[in-house]
Amino acid sequence: MKPLHKIAGALLLLATTSPAVAQLNIFACEPEWAALAMELGGNKVAVYTATSAQQDPHHIQARPSLIAKVRRADLVVCSGSELEIGWLPMLLRQASNPAVLPGKPGHFEASSFVERLEIPEELDRAMGDIHASGNPHVHLDPHRVARIAERLAERLANIDPDNREHYRQQHHSFAQRWQQAISRWEKVAAPLKGMRIVVHHKDWVYLFNWLEMIEAGALEPKPGLPTSVGHIAELRRRLKNEPARMILHTAYQSDRAAQRLSQMSGLPVVELPYTVGGSDQATDLFGLFDDTLQRLLDAAQ
Amino acid sequence: MLKRESLSIALSLILASGSAHAASSFNPDVSLILDGRYSSYGNDSDYELPGFMLGGEAGRGEEGFHLGHSELVLSANIDDMFYGKMTAALHDHEGATEVELEEAYIETLGLGGGAAIKAGRFFSGIGYLNDQHPHSWDFADAPLIYRGLFGDQLRDDGVQLSWVAPTDLYLKLGGEITRGAHFPAGGAANDGSGASAIFAKLGGDVGASHAWQLGLSHWQAEIEGRTSGAHDHGGGTTEIPTYSGDSTVNGIDFIWKWAPNGNASERNLKLQAEYFVRDEDGTVELAGSTPLGSSSYDGQQSGWYAQTVYQFMPRWRVGLRYDQLESDNSGSDDMVLAEAGLDDEGHRPTRTTLMVDYSRSEYSRIRLQYAMDDSYEESDNIITVQYVMSLGAHGAHQF
Numbered sequence: 001m002k003p004l005h006k007i008a009g010a011l012l013l014l015a016t017t018s019p020a021v022a023q024l025n026i027f028a029c030e031p032e033w034a035a036l037a038m039e040l041g042g043n044k045v046a047v048y049t050a051t052s053a054q055q056d057p058h059h060i061q062a063r064p065s066l067i068a069k070v071r072r073a074d075l076v077v078c079s080g081s082e083l084e085i086g087w088l089p090m091l092l093r094q095a096s097n098p099a100v101l102p103g104k105p106g107h108f109e110a111s112s113f114v115e116r117l118e119i120p121e122e123l124d125r126a127m128g129d130i131h132a133s134g135n136p137h138v139h140l141d142p143h144r145v146a147r148i149a150e151r152l153a154e155r156l157a158n159i160d161p162d163n164r165e166h167y168r169q170q171h172h173s174f175a176q177r178w179q180q181a182i183s184r185w186e187k188v189a190a191p192l193k194g195m196r197i198v199v200h201h202k203d204w205v206y207l208f209n210w211l212e213m214i215e216a217g218a219l220e221p222k223p224g225l226p227t228s229v230g231h232i233a234e235l236r237r238r239l240k241n242e243p244a245r246m247i248l249h250t251a252y253q254s255d256r257a258a259q260r261l262s263q264m265s266g267l268p269v270v271e272l273p274y275t276v277g278g279s280d281q282a283t284d285l286f287g288l289f290d291d292t293l294q295r296l297l298d299a300a301q
Numbered sequence: 302m303l304k305r306e307s308l309s310i311a312l313s314l315i316l317a318s319g320s321a322h323a324a325s326s327f328n329p330d331v332s333l334i335l336d337g338r339y340s341s342y343g344n345d346s347d348y349e350l351p352g353f354m355l356g357g358e359a360g361r362g363e364e365g366f367h368l369g370h371s372e373l374v375l376s377a378n379i380d381d382m383f384y385g386k387m388t389a390a391l392h393d394h395e396g397a398t399e400v401e402l403e404e405a406y407i408e409t410l411g412l413g414g415g416a417a418i419k420a421g422r423f424f425s426g427i428g429y430l431n432d433q434h435p436h437s438w439d440f441a442d443a444p445l446i447y448r449g450l451f452g453d454q455l456r457d458d459g460v461q462l463s464w465v466a467p468t469d470l471y472l473k474l475g476g477e478i479t480r481g482a483h484f485p486a487g488g489a490a491n492d493g494s495g496a497s498a499i500f501a502k503l504g505g506d507v508g509a510s511h512a513w514q515l516g517l518s519h520w521q522a523e524i525e526g527r528t529s530g531a532h533d534h535g536g537g538t539t540e541i542p543t544y545s546g547d548s549t550v551n552g553i554d555f556i557w558k559w560a561p562n563g564n565a566s567e568r569n570l571k572l573q574a575e576y577f578v579r580d581e582d583g584t585v586e587l588a589g590s591t592p593l594g595s596s597s598y599d600g601q602q603s604g605w606y607a608q609t610v611y612q613f614m615p616r617w618r619v620g621l622r623y624d625q626l627e628s629d630n631s632g633s634d635d636m637v638l639a640e641a642g643l644d645d646e647g648h649r650p651t652r653t654t655l656m657v658d659y660s661r662s663e664y665s666r667i668r669l670q671y672a673m674d675d676s677y678e679e680s681d682n683i684i685t686v687q688y689v690m691s692l693g694a695h696g697a698h699q700f
Contacts, residue, residue, distance in 0.1 A: 054509075087697060098413050101411060
């Protein structure tokens with residue numbers, strides 16, 4: 001009897017610790033949501049990130065590898081608000097996985113749980129790549145991230161009720177650390193208030209809204225359209241009347257246009273991580289904001 | 302009559318969805334593809350592709366200013382279980398505007414287990430280019446092997462069952478049973494289920510910068526009276542080459558894409574190659590001839606193309622394509638086969654095509670293309686200027 005007990009005990013141990021059996025498969029469209037899912041899911045989730053900080057989340061191809069991942073996902077976590085409109089609908093149709101279709105518990109669109117900015121009054125493609133339901137880059141406001149974290153934790157518990165208590169604890173711990181971090185960030189970021197900044201693309205609306213910074217112009221003449229020599233000259237003229245402090249771009253955007261304007265205007269060019277993995281320091285959501293603020297403060301000195 | 306009705310329904314649907322927030326309404330996504338061209342040819346003789354019976358949309362295209370297909374696409378989720386899509390193409394044919402129902406299908410959304418069923422009229426899942434719309438092709442025209450075997454694209458009415466495996470390596474298997482009435486089938490044999498196909502696709506990533514896909518396809522049909530381009534011999538007789546018999550097509554396709562760190566917005570490269578071989582065994586008749594010309598027919602036709610497209614800076618791409626075909630056809634009456642276009646005339650069709658295109662945004666593209674066309678005996682230099690633009694719903698493009 002004794003050896004049998006041992007085997008049964010070993011099997012039981014194997015069953016409870018084997019990650020392949022217990023883990024929830026999460027497909028995150030962007031690194032920021034992958035990082036949040038890992039904070040909230042801990043060891044109960046296996047997270048796959050569809051894009052990296054070096055990739056433009058507007059322009060991803062519905063690659064075979066992504067279809068295979070969506071096929072096996074229990075939960076898809078994306079920005080929504082049409083950020084992924086060029087590729088996610090294709091992935092969902094190709095993957096034939098009913099659990100993660102829009103409207104199902106396995107489909108989580110982060111931006112739908114928070115108030116969006118820049119909702120256009122009028123939709124016209126002549127205005128560039130604008131999104132009907134507002135600017136989708138919501139993750140750069142930590143208050144909005146806190147709201148989304150709450151909803152994502154609820155969703156995890158809903159899909160995986162056996163681990164409800166685990167997700168509640170994970171969220172509790174995250175929310176506490178996040179609130180402390182927000183107080184810290186808001187203190188150090190005080191000098192940035194009212195600062196005028198030139199951006200590459202309208203990626204930073206929520207960051208500026210949070211820190212009360214001002215967008216002084218964009219290198220893209222219209223959202224999503226590459227910059228032109230004429231537009232940069234025009235931007236330069238505008239900056240003479242209304243000066244700015246720096247030019248921002250992300251890791252996935254070429255810095256050529258930013259450098260050209262910098263040569264003409266003398267403004268420093270700052271590359272911000274934009275998302276988790278966008279710099280060596282931005283290894284998680286905390287690092288993302290720490291590094292973003294540090295780089296802004298360094299450039300403002 | 303039916304065609305005109307579908308057009309007016311489509312137009313009224315567009316008007317109904319005129320409100321700004323289409324995404325939040327229940328109206329279907331509507332998009333319109335506009336395609337206009339100017340083509341210049343070095344010679345103006347009748348086009349033929351030696352060794353191949355041409356049909357469907359195949360041909361070298363019109364000269365001078367002309368329109369390509371203007372396509373109207375309507376699609377939406379029907380409910381939580383079904384998705385539906387219709388594509389109507391408007392084009393000129395001998396002075397009249399024709400409406401052609403290119404696609405009209407429903408597809409399941411949530412069968413579960415990775416399975417999906419598509420039913421209606423659709424582009425077959427065989428090959429790589431076949432189920433992509435011409436406006437998303439990288440060149441202004443179809444590869445020669447698609448022109449020769451499928452009349453540019455293979456589509457039919459029927460059902461398709463597909464399954465995506467629950468593996469990290471992408472594996473998709475699919476099967477189709479279709480009516481067999483569209484070129485290169487014909488006659489809707491076997492009580493209206495005359496054609497069938499199976500295909501497999503395999504794909505994945507290599508590191509962050511590379512992605513690939515390999516496809517294998519098989520198509521077969523019982524054909525009762527596939528007709529090819531009619532020709533006149535004067536004196537009021539028109540002969541229509543007609544084939545009846547068996548047909549099988551096997552194909553392999555391979556795609557490799559590169560973008561630095563997977564970020565395709567600045568620079569990216571695409572390599573693409575496909576090979577198809579077709580075997581047929583049956584009878585060729587020259588319908589309308591007196592006495593009726595008839596021959597047994599045993600044919601093998603094959604061909605491949607390889608192409609590469611490089612985006613060297615945002616908005617600008619260049620491309621190079623090479624096509625080559627081969628045929629080995631025999632039968633009891635060589636004269637009849639020759640009249641049907643099945644004599645290769647000792648010529649191996651080839652073509653080399655260069656293109657450069659500019660995309661103002663992802664919705665607009667202007668292309669300049671030059672082809673050295675040796676697909677028939679009189680070699681031709683073809684210059685094409687083309688615009689392809691889409692307005693309306695944001696189309697998601699497949700790999």
